[in-house]
Amino acid sequence: MLISHHLRRPARLGRLTGTALACTALLATGCTVYGGSNGTGTGEFPNRPVEFTVPTEPGGSSDLVTRALARSTEEHLDGTTIVVNKPGANGKVAGNSVFRSEPDGHRVAVMPQSLFSIGPLVVDDPEPIELSDMTFIKGLTIEDYVLVVPAGSPHRDLDDLLGQDRLNYGTAGAGTGGQLAQALLFGFTDVPAADIPFDGGGPTMTAVLGGQVDVAALHPAEVMPQIEAGGLRPIIVFSDERLDALPDTPTAVESGYDVVVDQRRFLAAPAGLPDKLVDRLGAAADKATVDNEYETILENNYIRQWNAESAEVESQLSESRQRYATLSRELGVDLGGQS
Amino acid sequence: MDFLTPVLEGFGVALQPMNLLFCLIGVTLGMFVGVLPGLGPAASIAILLPITYNFDETAAIIMLAGIFYGALYGGTITAVLLRLPGEASSAVTALDGYAMARDGRAGTALGIAAISSFIGGTVAIIALTFIAPVVAGFALDFGPPEFTALALLGILMVATLGSGSAVKSVVAAALGLLLASIGQDPLIGTGRLNFGSDQLFDGIPFVIVAMGLFGVGEILYNMESVRNARAKIPDVGRVYPSRADLRQSRGAMSRGSVVGFVLGVLPGGGAVMSSMVSYAVEKRVSRKPRLFGKGAIQGVAGPETASNAAASSSMIPLLSLGIPANASMAVIFGALLLQGITPGPLLVEDRPDLFWGVVNSMYLGNILLVLMCLPLIGLFVRIVRIPVGVLAPVALIITLVGVYTVRMSVFDMFLMIALGVAGYLMKKTGFEPAPLVLAFILGGILESAFRRSMRTFDGQLTGFLGEPIAATLLAATVGLIVFTILKALRAKRAKHQPTNETTPV
Numbered sequence: 001m002l003i004s005h006h007l008r009r010p011a012r013l014g015r016l017t018g019t020a021l022a023c024t025a026l027l028a029t030g031c032t033v034y035g036g037s038n039g040t041g042t043g044e045f046p047n048r049p050v051e052f053t054v055p056t057e058p059g060g061s062s063d064l065v066t067r068a069l070a071r072s073t074e075e076h077l078d079g080t081t082i083v084v085n086k087p088g089a090n091g092k093v094a095g096n097s098v099f100r101s102e103p104d105g106h107r108v109a110v111m112p113q114s115l116f117s118i119g120p121l122v123v124d125d126p127e128p129i130e131l132s133d134m135t136f137i138k139g140l141t142i143e144d145y146v147l148v149v150p151a152g153s154p155h156r157d158l159d160d161l162l163g164q165d166r167l168n169y170g171t172a173g174a175g176t177g178g179q180l181a182q183a184l185l186f187g188f189t190d191v192p193a194a195d196i197p198f199d200g201g202g203p204t205m206t207a208v209l210g211g212q213v214d215v216a217a218l219h220p221a222e223v224m225p226q227i228e229a230g231g232l233r234p235i236i237v238f239s240d241e242r243l244d245a246l247p248d249t250p251t252a253v254e255s256g257y258d259v260v261v262d263q264r265r266f267l268a269a270p271a272g273l274p275d276k277l278v279d280r281l282g283a284a285a286d287k288a289t290v291d292n293e294y295e296t297i298l299e300n301n302y303i304r305q306w307n308a309e310s311a312e313v314e315s316q317l318s319e320s321r322q323r324y325a326t327l328s329r330e331l332g333v334d335l336g337g338q339s
Numbered sequence: 340m341d342f343l344t345p346v347l348e349g350f351g352v353a354l355q356p357m358n359l360l361f362c363l364i365g366v367t368l369g370m371f372v373g374v375l376p377g378l379g380p381a382a383s384i385a386i387l388l389p390i391t392y393n394f395d396e397t398a399a400i401i402m403l404a405g406i407f408y409g410a411l412y413g414g415t416i417t418a419v420l421l422r423l424p425g426e427a428s429s430a431v432t433a434l435d436g437y438a439m440a441r442d443g444r445a446g447t448a449l450g451i452a453a454i455s456s457f458i459g460g461t462v463a464i465i466a467l468t469f470i471a472p473v474v475a476g477f478a479l480d481f482g483p484p485e486f487t488a489l490a491l492l493g494i495l496m497v498a499t500l501g502s503g504s505a506v507k508s509v510v511a512a513a514l515g516l517l518l519a520s521i522g523q524d525p526l527i528g529t530g531r532l533n534f535g536s537d538q539l540f541d542g543i544p545f546v547i548v549a550m551g552l553f554g555v556g557e558i559l560y561n562m563e564s565v566r567n568a569r570a571k572i573p574d575v576g577r578v579y580p581s582r583a584d585l586r587q588s589r590g591a592m593s594r595g596s597v598v599g600f601v602l603g604v605l606p607g608g609g610a611v612m613s614s615m616v617s618y619a620v621e622k623r624v625s626r627k628p629r630l631f632g633k634g635a636i637q638g639v640a641g642p643e644t645a646s647n648a649a650a651s652s653s654m655i656p657l658l659s660l661g662i663p664a665n666a667s668m669a670v671i672f673g674a675l676l677l678q679g680i681t682p683g684p685l686l687v688e689d690r691p692d693l694f695w696g697v698v699n700s701m702y703l704g705n706i707l708l709v710l711m712c713l714p715l716i717g718l719f720v721r722i723v724r725i726p727v728g729v730l731a732p733v734a735l736i737i738t739l740v741g742v743y744t745v746r747m748s749v750f751d752m753f754l755m756i757a758l759g760v761a762g763y764l765m766k767k768t769g770f771e772p773a774p775l776v777l778a779f780i781l782g783g784i785l786e787s788a789f790r791r792s793m794r795t796f797d798g799q800l801t802g803f804l805g806e807p808i809a810a811t812l813l814a815a816t817v818g819l820i821v822f823t824i825l826k827a828l829r830a831k832r833a834k835h836q837p838t839n840e841t842t843p844v
Binding site: 057058059060061063064067071084085086087088089090092093096122123124126127166168173174175194195196197198199202203205206207209210211212213221224225226228229231296297300301335 | 381382384385386388389478479480481482483523524525526527528529530535537538540541606656660661662663664666669670671672673674676677679681682683684685746747787791794795797
């Protein structure tokens with residue numbers, strides 16, 4: 001662990017290999033190692049690399065954010081960190097793996113709000129991850145949604161769009177914020193609109209650029225380059241206030257529809273993490289999120305900082321879950337309903 | 340010729356010693372990654388991403404792109420020698436490549452594959468240089484209806500792929516479709532056939548199906564021959580393809596280049612389909628279709644050309660539209676973002692040095708790869724001579740480790756073993772795994788594309804006729820069916836009534 005301070009970034013691969021070897025060694029010697037470290041008492045954390053689990057494939061925005069976070073956290077934690085990708089089941093695979101482990105601070109996950117607030121509206125999961133399975137450490141990011149039409153579209157603004165006889169709207173998949181936001185918006189106005197879920201943001205972009213769908217809701221990072229190049233036109237944003245990047249685009253609320261939807265990510269550990277470690281990890285993450293590199297990645301991707309403490313994360317999750325459920329019920333929106 | 344100036348300046352960028360070095364590192368790493376089954380290019384690029392933080396941006400992307408197309412060269416090696424396709428695109432190469440290796444023509448197969456890869460890659464880059472903006476628009480014309488028609492055409496072609504019993508091929512293909520339906524419903528998001536397991540919630544990754552059925556199945560089957568003491572070690576034969584081999588493959592390579600370039604541009608499945616479509620095309624145009632699956636050299640040359648052409652052209656949507664066409668491109672997209680560059684329609688204008696530097700480095704990378712591959716063939720073919728008792732356990736371990744790296748999941752290792760046993764039993768009972776594996780890929784594409792289309796058309800099947808490209812592809816599909824039936828009928832009639840009556844069709 002001392003070595004890592006000297007050979008920081010370029011040595012990452014070597015360190016990964018080293019970590020893997022170390023883990024193998026740990027496994028091989030089993031309890032002895034753990035017993036020994038526990039026996040020596042306080043201040044031992046971290047006594048092995050802290051593992052940050054990302055619930056997505058490598059390369060996406062949450063992977064980039066987590067990697068930057070893990071790297072800067074390292075400096076403030078006085079130990080090493082590694083990033084592990086465990087994609088699957090909208091984040092549930094990663095959650096189950098981390099939140100069922102020992103709450104000793106060595107395993108944390110960067111989880112999406114959508115799994116808890118939108119997921120239950122889509123899938124009837126008999127064994128969901130409950131909020132009580134997690135210890136919240138810190139809120140990290142907020143990603144917004146922009147409603148866009150292709151540049152060649154005849155629909156100039158929202159009223160124009162809502163006056164259509166029929167609409168096809170593209171989403172990045174079932175259970176995404178973009179799907180919920182559009183379902184609610186079109187639910188408010190009774191426009192017959194067909195939900196066309198694609199396999200992620202890339203294919204959705206292709207569909208809206210090519211005019212395969214009339215409209216789509218995507219993250220600013222996905223649409224901004226196309227908006228700047230004149231390929232797409234923003235109609236509204238689903239944030240509570242206008243976005244810095246799109247000062248001329250009104251919010252849904254301004255336009256008279258009370259739809260505020262975003263994607264948030266937060267750092268969480270297994271339930272029962274001692275307060276001392278929550279503070280320790282929280283403080284390290286706090287410092288890491290003002291790191292230059294971390295901020296640059298957020299800025300380049302039009303992601304907002306979500307500086308929320310542990311309790312605030314929990315209330316945001318349960319509040320958004322309730323609000324989305326109530327709205328969907330009132331508007332008769334059923335995300336899993338069409339075939 | 341003004342537009343050529345940035346292109347030529349791009350060569351200047353690509354030829355800078357530093358960039359050249361990173362290109363070499365990239366393709367070498369890529370080749371090794373390709374040789375290791377399971378560890379795909381997307382995962383390796385992701386692992387190496389953090390190292391590139393401190394690199395110059397052009398050098399970083401040149402290296403990562405090198406890993407991507409270098410892996411295609413490497414993936415062929417295990418597909419041919421061990422029938423272990425490490426990547427989706429080399430699954431088809433395993434069919435005839437492995438048959439050739441069993442015949443003692445492993446060197447020829449590998450040589451032709453390397454040359455085909457080089458030609459496919461190079462042709463596609465030349466095309467990319469001149470018509471990238473035009474074809475980028477073409478990618479946008481391909482929506483759900485077009486993909487439905489394309490996948491239907493593909494499945495029809497798969498039905499003709501098997502070289503054994505037609506009924507058994509269809510049964511295997513149906514099983515493939517069934518396996519493809521495991522996992523999250525692509526539109527509604529609910530779990531299907533996952534028996535409540537989160538591990539199966541996202542379906543079975545293609546690599547596991549291909550490596551289990553082809554690779555592990557074959558390893559198990561070979562182990563039988565050790566016990567029976569009739570282990571026949573095939574000769575290595577001549578290492579390089581002969582002039583005649585090259586002449587036979589010429590047509591396949593040129594057709595493969597076109598197929599690969601066109602399909603590679605399509606985001607979401609185009610590149611995977613390219614090698615399959617090329618194989619089907621070769622089998623159709625061949626005068627000896629019976630040889631396919633038994634070591635036809637065109638069955639290696641065509642798909643290898645196509646998959647490499649597709650790899651190069653799949654850079655087009657990323658660099659000119661900012662849309663990643665496959666998993667590897669998605670990671671390279673992430674690498675660009677890390678460098679503070681947003682890939683998108685303005686990239687060519689804003690950063691011509693980066694765009695053309697990367698594109699032109701691919702010319703050099705392909706040359707480096709073919710220069711590296713050809714001398715190494717002599718070394719690789721010796722693997723065939725290793726006794727099964729030694730090779731089988733080693734190959735099995737490498738495969739298991741490879742599968743684990745895909746999703747870091749132990750469950751996947753057991754899943755692959757189960758599929759391996761299934762592959763072994765299929766081989767024992769005369770079922771071919773090829774139609775199953777190919778139907779598995781196409782089934783997923785067909786289902787989601789068709790259901791998206793139906794939603795777009797408000798449930799009206801006639802909607803397909805309103806889309807020119809889709810309608811044309813569907814007409815081709817119907818034409819192919821009618822043609823096949825007529826041909827079969829004519830053959831039957833000719834058999835029964837050899838003399839009189841000319842067929843009225």
